[in-house]
Amino acid sequence: MIDINRTIPTVISRVASLEILQGIRIATFKKDRHITIRRINDTTLRITRHGFTNAEYELDEEKLKKEMKTLLKQEFPRSNKVHLSSVSQEE
Template sequence: MISKSNIIPAVLERLASMPVGHYLDVRTYKRNRYVFFVKKDEDSYLIIENGFFHERFDNVPFKKIKKLFKTLLKKEFPRSTKVRVYNMGEYHEEAAENIERKVL
């Protein structure tokens, strides 16, 4: 778990070193809302928001992720102080959205 105040640099660092085709799963402490960051190619990402809102942002360049993630944090994790980040490996849409996680 990472403090919400340190989450943006931590996620950006992990995204930069992540191989193409893999994804990050960023969840609230209770694990009931999440944001996926999928690396499509070297400078293009797919961002999937699932929580209060359900949106997909396709072909987002790396330099715009910081601003978008900041707004997503305010929308999806408004009162969270700790955030969970998982390196999930290869992205397969059906399998990724059906992963069972314990909800607190």
């Protein structure tokens, strides 16, 4: 678990080192809502939201910081800490 204020820098540094089809999952304390970020190719990421809004879309890696600010406000509005875990290719 990490503090919500450290989530964006931590995610950006971990995403930079991801291999293709590997990902990161950010989940609430109860793990009932989560966001999965998976690398599709060298510059494209796929974001899957499962929570208040269920959606899946792709974006460029350079737009990730701005998108993360929006996602954290929408999906985790009252959270102080979040779970951060790695996601393998099969999941």
